[in-house]
Structure formats: C-alpha cells, structure tokens
Amino acid sequence: MEPSNFRRSFANACDKAGVRKVHFHATRKTCASLLVALDVHPRVAMQILRHSQIAVTMNIYSEVSSEETRKALKRLGQHLSF
Incomplete structure (x- = not known):
C-alpha cells in the first residue's frame, strides 16, 4: 500500500x-504501553509490533x-515483608 493512501485511510x-x-x-x-x-x-509485544529487536x-x-511503578514497588515490599 502506498504511504499516502495508508495515511488517508488511517485519517x-x-x-x-x-x-x-x-x-x-x-x-x-500507545499499543506498546498498553501491552506493558x-x-x-515483552517478547509477545515485540511480535505484535513486528520489531526485530x-x-x-x-x-x-x-x-x-x-x-x-507504585504497584510493582508495593508488591516488592510485600514480598520482602516491609
């Protein structure tokens, strides 16, 4: 598909x-951030986004x-019994 046609279809x-x-x-x-x-x-997200690395x-x-980030730190604290 031509880039200009794709941009027009996307718009x-x-x-x-x-x-x-x-x-x-x-x-x-946005898709990558939602997947995270x-x-x-991460490997699944990489495949969905078709990245090679x-x-x-x-x-x-x-x-x-x-x-x-706050949720992860809270879980870590619970795991370490803080």
Whole structure:
C-alpha cells in the first residue's frame, strides 16, 4: 500500500471513530504501553509490533505509568515483608 493512501485511510478511520487525528506511530507507542500495562510478555509485544529487536519495543515504544511503578514497588515490599 502506498504511504499516502495508508495515511488517508488511517485519517478516515480516525474520523469515523471520532478519534482526533494522530500520527500512526503514536498508535504503535500507545499499543506498546498498553501491552506493558497488561503484563503481556515483552517478547509477545515485540511480535505484535513486528520489531526485530526487543530493545526497540521496550526502550523506544513502551512506557510504564507511575501507577504501575507504585504497584510493582508495593508488591516488592510485600514480598520482602516491609
């Protein structure tokens, strides 16, 4: 598919869904971050996003929320009996 045709199709799909127009790569970043939040194994996320290296998935595309960080630290404290 030609990039310009894809961008046009993506923009139309955003309009139909009532979603503000964003760059396509922003949706990939959102997908990666949601997969991390859902505790999807990083290798699975890598396959879904079609990355050849896990570092790309984890270091560039995924973000972990502050809430997820707090939950992880709480679980660690419980495990260590703090």
